[in-house]
Amino acid sequence: MTITTDTAAALDTKADYGIGFETLAEEGVVDSLELDGRIPDWLGGSLYRIGPAQFEVGERTVNHWFDGYSMLHRFAIADGRVSYANRFLGSRAYRAASETGEISYSEFATDPCRSLFKRVASVFSPKISDNANVNLVPLGDEVVAMTETPLPVIFDRETLEAAGVASTAPGQHTTAHPHFDPATREALFYATKFGPRSTYRLYARADSRRQRQVAKTPVSRPAYMHSFGISERFAVLAECPLVVNPPSIPLSGRPFIENFHWKPENGTTFIVFDRSTGEVRTRAKAEPFFCFHHVNAYEEGDELVVDLVAYDDDRIVRSLYLKELRSGGSIPTPELRRYRVPLDGGEASGETIAEGFELPRINYRRHNGRPYRYVYGTGPSEPGGFLATIQKGDVVERSTVEWSEPGAYPGEPVFVPAPDAEREDDGVLLSLVLDAPAESSFLLVLDAGDLSEVARARVPHAIPFGFHGQFLSA
Secondary structure: OOEOOOOHHHHHHOOOOHHHHOOOOOOEEEOOOEEEEOOOOOOOEEEEEEEEEEOEEEOEEOOEHHHOEEEEEEEEEEOOEEEEEEEEOOOHHHHHHHHHOOOOOEOOOOOOOOOHHHHHHHHHOOOEOOOOOOEEEEEOOEEEEEOOOOOOEEEOOOOOOEEEEOOOOOOOEEOOOOEEEOOOOEEEEEEEEOOOOOEEEEEEEOOOOOEEEEEEEEOOOOEOOOOOEEOOOEEEEEEOOEEOOHHHOOOOOOOHHHHOEEOHHHOEEEEEEEOOOOOEEEEEEEOOOEEEEEEEEEEEOOEEEEEEEEEOOOHHHHHOEHHHHHOOOOOOOOEEEEEEEEOOOOOOEEEEEEEOOEEEEOOHHHHOOOOOOEEEEEEEOOOOOOEEEEEEEEOOOOEEEEEOOOOEEEOOOEEEEOOOOOOOOOEEEEEEEEEOOOOEEEEEEEEOOOOOEEEEEEEOOOOOOOOEEEEEEO
């Protein structure tokens, strides 16, 4: 693919982390990375990371961080050694851009350049992107890459080669953050189906082909929601007041997210579904806020405790446009908040647990949907800054400890429990870190108990900032 990077003006004013938003064109394999420290003997498997890695197509640059073309990264850990491989996800959107040198599919905040005739034609034959750059999960015997469009992409976990699209979601917008139900051994998803009678839907997948509906409820002005929460009996949506009038989308001439409007007078509504019956158990109002990521939810008496990462409004969406990020623009600081949602009616009450958490992870297998104590995430080192610390929050003691290093910008910390662990925080954190001064990246291994460094494996180039990943054991 021909890539042009005529961004000299932006580079003159970019923040020191700006290299994390530059295109990585190279694909390859490194059999053994340079290693500092010692990998625990028990740690064996692969950390898979996904995120945007190409931001230019022909003469155009995509508008938003969320719009870059997806690249897979694999850090394989075995016998105390770490290998690395990366490959662009061979989606239809990426292949079309490679072959034509043009953006052919609509993304989160970037649309193809189209004539009025083509825009009208697209209403009747929409081209939905499969640029799955947000998250990846195992479904049955396969692993799929996902974004918020309904086209998850299956890929080979050894070669990273795309192997086709899984069955589509029951809506035009879906979450890339499913939850695993250990009782049914299914992944539970949320989706929005836009139309004259729009609906929110919960659906479950046993594998990449089969799915079943769990619940649905009508909505007149759907909200943009990135994730949701589950407890042992319930699923909960935080319907924030960033909403859209569905009939306006096809002919607006604007990319997807720019059809949504912030309506703080609506407040936020927690919609709680009974997972066994599919019925709405309750709807509880709260003050307006915006949320990308839920942390956890669990039942406590006649309340549902919902922990999530909250922003006061939707400015965070606009601050993640590529031009803003490359120039070091100010980014709203998130809060880790706890809401108590009464299951038998009434308003939800919220409180701030800590400031600065994003990309949260917990000891998922042991505590998702149940009471827990520790949450891990990334945060800024100063208000308005980009993510520059790894944080461990104690939601019981309401305390925080952090890891940071000058010029280092860590990604999502993935918790891997130690075998036969007795403590909730007995394990390690794996985070992909940009070393801005060195213009390279490294895989960081921290003790999840005290955030002390265990090891780091150095990659010979910088890896663009991504979003999420999973550790799959050997």
